[in-house]
Amino acid sequence: MSEILLQIDGKEVAAEEGTTILVAAQSVGVSIPTLCLHEKLEPYGGCRVCSVEVESRGRSSVVAACLYPVEKDLVVTTRTEKLDRIRKSLLEMMLAHAPDSEPLLELAEEYGADKDRFEKEASFCIHCGLCVRYCTEVKKANALGFINRGAKKEISFIPEIASKECWDCKECFELCPTSALQAAFVLIEALTAPPQPTTKSCHSCG
Amino acid sequence: MPRINSCAELEELRQEILSQRDPNKPCIAICTGSGCIALGAADVVTAFKDEIKEQGLDIKIDIRETGCPGFCERGPLLVIYPEETCYLRVKPEDVKEIITETVLGKKVIDRLLYIDPETDEKAVKESEIPFYKNQMRLLIGDNIKIDPNSIEDYLAIGGYSALAKALFEEGPEKIIASVKESGLRGRGGGGFPAGLKWEFTRKTSAETKYVIVNADEGDPGAFMDRALLEGNPHAVLEGLLIGAYAIGAREGYFYVREEYPLAVENVTKALKQAEEYGFLGKNILGSDFNFTVQIHQGAGAFVCGEETALIMSLEGHVGEPKPRPPFPAVKGLWGKPTNINNVETWANIPLIINQGADAFASVGTEGSKGTKIFALVGKVKNTGLVEVPMGITLRDIVYKIGGGLPGGKKFKAVQTGGPAGGCMPESLLDMEVDFDQLTKAGSMMGSGGMIVLDEDTCMVDFARYFLNFLADESCGKCVPCREGVKQMLNILTNITLGKGKPGDLELLEELAEVAGSSALCTLGKGAPNPALSTLSHFRDEYEAHINEGRCAALSCKELIAFYIDPAKCKACGACIKDCAPEAITGGKKVIHVIDQEKCTKCGSCLEACPAAFGAVSKMSGEPVPAALPEESRNLG
Numbered sequence: 001m002s003e004i005l006l007q008i009d010g011k012e013v014a015a016e017e018g019t020t021i022l023v024a025a026q027s028v029g030v031s032i033p034t035l036c037l038h039e040k041l042e043p044y045g046g047c048r049v050c051s052v053e054v055e056s057r058g059r060s061s062v063v064a065a066c067l068y069p070v071e072k073d074l075v076v077t078t079r080t081e082k083l084d085r086i087r088k089s090l091l092e093m094m095l096a097h098a099p100d101s102e103p104l105l106e107l108a109e110e111y112g113a114d115k116d117r118f119e120k121e122a123s124f125c126i127h128c129g130l131c132v133r134y135c136t137e138v139k140k141a142n143a144l145g146f147i148n149r150g151a152k153k154e155i156s157f158i159p160e161i162a163s164k165e166c167w168d169c170k171e172c173f174e175l176c177p178t179s180a181l182q183a184a185f186v187l188i189e190a191l192t193a194p195p196q197p198t199t200k201s202c203h204s205c206g
Numbered sequence: 207m208p209r210i211n212s213c214a215e216l217e218e219l220r221q222e223i224l225s226q227r228d229p230n231k232p233c234i235a236i237c238t239g240s241g242c243i244a245l246g247a248a249d250v251v252t253a254f255k256d257e258i259k260e261q262g263l264d265i266k267i268d269i270r271e272t273g274c275p276g277f278c279e280r281g282p283l284l285v286i287y288p289e290e291t292c293y294l295r296v297k298p299e300d301v302k303e304i305i306t307e308t309v310l311g312k313k314v315i316d317r318l319l320y321i322d323p324e325t326d327e328k329a330v331k332e333s334e335i336p337f338y339k340n341q342m343r344l345l346i347g348d349n350i351k352i353d354p355n356s357i358e359d360y361l362a363i364g365g366y367s368a369l370a371k372a373l374f375e376e377g378p379e380k381i382i383a384s385v386k387e388s389g390l391r392g393r394g395g396g397g398f399p400a401g402l403k404w405e406f407t408r409k410t411s412a413e414t415k416y417v418i419v420n421a422d423e424g425d426p427g428a429f430m431d432r433a434l435l436e437g438n439p440h441a442v443l444e445g446l447l448i449g450a451y452a453i454g455a456r457e458g459y460f461y462v463r464e465e466y467p468l469a470v471e472n473v474t475k476a477l478k479q480a481e482e483y484g485f486l487g488k489n490i491l492g493s494d495f496n497f498t499v500q501i502h503q504g505a506g507a508f509v510c511g512e513e514t515a516l517i518m519s520l521e522g523h524v525g526e527p528k529p530r531p532p533f534p535a536v537k538g539l540w541g542k543p544t545n546i547n548n549v550e551t552w553a554n555i556p557l558i559i560n561q562g563a564d565a566f567a568s569v570g571t572e573g574s575k576g577t578k579i580f581a582l583v584g585k586v587k588n589t590g591l592v593e594v595p596m597g598i599t600l601r602d603i604v605y606k607i608g609g610g611l612p613g614g615k616k617f618k619a620v621q622t623g624g625p626a627g628g629c630m631p632e633s634l635l636d637m638e639v640d641f642d643q644l645t646k647a648g649s650m651m652g653s654g655g656m657i658v659l660d661e662d663t664c665m666v667d668f669a670r671y672f673l674n675f676l677a678d679e680s681c682g683k684c685v686p687c688r689e690g691v692k693q694m695l696n697i698l699t700n701i702t703l704g705k706g707k708p709g710d711l712e713l714l715e716e717l718a719e720v721a722g723s724s725a726l727c728t729l730g731k732g733a734p735n736p737a738l739s740t741l742s743h744f745r746d747e748y749e750a751h752i753n754e755g756r757c758a759a760l761s762c763k764e765l766i767a768f769y770i771d772p773a774k775c776k777a778c779g780a781c782i783k784d785c786a787p788e789a790i791t792g793g794k795k796v797i798h799v800i801d802q803e804k805c806t807k808c809g810s811c812l813e814a815c816p817a818a819f820g821a822v823s824k825m826s827g828e829p830v831p832a833a834l835p836e837e838s839r840n841l842g
Binding site: 009013048051062068069082085090093094096107118126149150152 | 529532548683686688689716717726
């Protein structure tokens with residue numbers, strides 16, 4: 001693996017080929033905000049909160065730091081007025097879905113995002129994909145997925161699989177930045193029967 | 207049919223085919239592309255076949271069912287050889303006369319000819335028709351000459367000679383050099399230099415590589431690729447073969463949108479015939495080049511025209527774009543180096559190999575070589591597919607070829623680039639159309655959709671249309687597109703409904719920056735363009751909607767009112783008869799008045815009012831004048 005030299009926020013950085021801007025930045029103490037990123041999961045590039053400005057061969061563009069691989073002589077800026085505007089708007093659009101989400105509110109404070117900017121949306125889900133990706137990549141159970149597309153996209157538990165896998169797991173719950181996952185699970189609870197009582201003790205009360 | 211195993215055998219077969227064809231034998235070439243089929247061409251074909259059979263002329267007259275030659279406004283259409291007489295808007299009832307008078311009698315039927323609306327000049331030959339004459343039909347000009355289901359027709363016009371030259375005279379390096387020198391840029395919208403992309407893919411070392419034909423033509427109103435696939439599938443295949451050979455790919459795919467069944471049918475037949483004749487499969491033309499290709503159909507997603515989403519779909523995943531880098535040339539289908547090009551790009555390759563890079567590059571502008579097929583649609587007299595050299599002016603396309611706007615309406619703008627494109631107002635009509643000029647003007651080439659708009663088009667509603675389209679087609683993975691397009695659509699919809707507020711335009715521009723900069727793919731990145739472009743040239747229309755409640759084009763229903771001018775109304779009752787919600791009061795000799803509460807803005811009254819009276823008009827942005835008091839409504 002060859003070493004690549006680039007610049008992040010004025011700092012010279014050396015990183016191995018294949019490293020993302022996000023990881024390279026972390027190595028020199030530059031932190032970039034993220035939402036849909038998780039150490040156990042492949043980077044997704046869905047929230048775009050990690051957007052950074054890059055300049056290479058005379059061209060500038062905005063890219064997702066969690067995915068974009070380091071390039072020789074790349075000049076990266078992680079905080080600009082334009083990026084601030086972008087992150088603020090992204091947060092405001094997501095807060096319209098989940099105005100009580102702690103991770104969103106934390107970032108909202110940093111970027112001056114107003115949770116009431118846009119009209120409230122019916123669904124909590126911000127499609128960070130953490131639940132779906134965790135179940136697919138880590139648990140390899142594929143108990144939940146996305147259905148439909150665009151603004152109509154939803155997360156959905158697959159009843160046949162969820163009824164077998166989810167009762168004893170629910171590991172995805174703590175990943176969800178909003179209440180969407182719990183809401184979706186309540187739906188699937190109604191459709192699937194709980195497993196027959198066994199000698200196992202109840203998780204909540206023992 | 208024994209396989210062709212060498213260049214020599216190919217030429218032998220070609221000569222044999224040509225020697226069996228008498229160029230003086232009457233041949234009626236009838237367009238049976240999707241457009242003309244929709245206009246009833248199948249019945250015209252049947253009528254010809256029946257009539258010919260009845261008159262016992264089977265061996266004397268050939269019928270050729272072809273793909274689309276482009277003059278879609280005037281279909282069903284046909285060309286009679288050898289005279290090249292072109293008849294338009296042909297009906298089954300015309301068939302008997304055509305055979306008797308023209309095919310046998312060599313006389314022309316005037317009413318079926320193209321007549322210039324200004325000079326009344328009749329065009330007898332296809333090549334004399336101004337619509338065709340002012341084009342440069344290097345690609346689409348072949349459509350009328352061949353039956354897409356006959357590989358021998360393709361061979362008769364020189365087909366597969368480029369493949370033979372590529373395999374036996376040039377070799378991969380020379381081919382790629384030629385394509386680079388030709389200056390060919392991708393015709394799907396990206397405009398990336400094709401030769402360079404081929405070179406990247408060739409240079410990535412891997413045992414397995416792929417080539418893909420992107421036939422997921424999704425821009426509303428665009429049908430250039432459809433015409434090429436339906437009408438000349440072998441030209442596209444030949445280009446693909448040459449590319450595959452140059453790049454080092456042994457497998458390829460046609461990814462065709464599900465909504466093009468005739469294209470799928472014709473490509474399927476072409477692939478089968480190509481294999482029979484030795485242009486596909488093992489040891490093509492006796493060389494050591496092996497290549498197989500499959501057709502894969504899309505499932506109704508515009509986003510799958512984006513190359514990485516297309517690849518995901520081909521792999522069996524949900525069609526969602528992937529980040530680039532890595533680019534498909536390095537890591538594409540199933541992680542292998544993949545070269546994906548648009549249908550029209552592939553179709554240009556045989557031209558480049560046959561005539562050479564220099565000849566190809568002699569057409570076009572400095573930065574954009576060759577021709578481009580545009581789907582010229584909208585408020586223009588001659589709608590259809592037009593192939594023109596890069597560098598032709600918008601004015602020439604719209605007026606010389608398109609024949610100008612119908613109904614005496616005033617030109618407003620031309621839109622190119624589909625949902626990621628922009629519009630050019632009258633001040634830009636003399637622009638020389640090419641990739642860079644269009645981008646400079648705030649639009650883009652796109653895949654070739656060219657929509658002409660007139661004074662009756664509301665530019666706000668027009669931008670709303672594209673955002674509505676994208677809201678439906680967005681894959682939904684990233685926030686800026688999924689949420690941003692929805693919010694932009696909301697704003698535009700409200701403006702057209704008369705609910706626009708101060709601050710809306712600023713918010714629109716803010717959202718445009720978010721989506722345009724941070725979206726995952728070009729669907730999201732291009733989404734703001736129609737709105738931004740119309741805002742930049744027609745901001746006054748937006749502001750009038752918001753601040754004055756006025757739609758300048760008199761189009762947005764919530765902002766217009768229909769009004770009967772009492773000074774012009776002759777109380778004839780025509781509008782009352784057609785008014786479905788019964789919103790018009792009055793009667794014989796009693797001036798008609800529209801009840802604005804009941805009016806549904808359907809426009810029937812405007813159509814019904816006799817032109818001589820012209821009492822009904824639309825108004826916007828001002829209060830409807832108070833109706834005359836009832837006593838004063840009696841006409842003497």
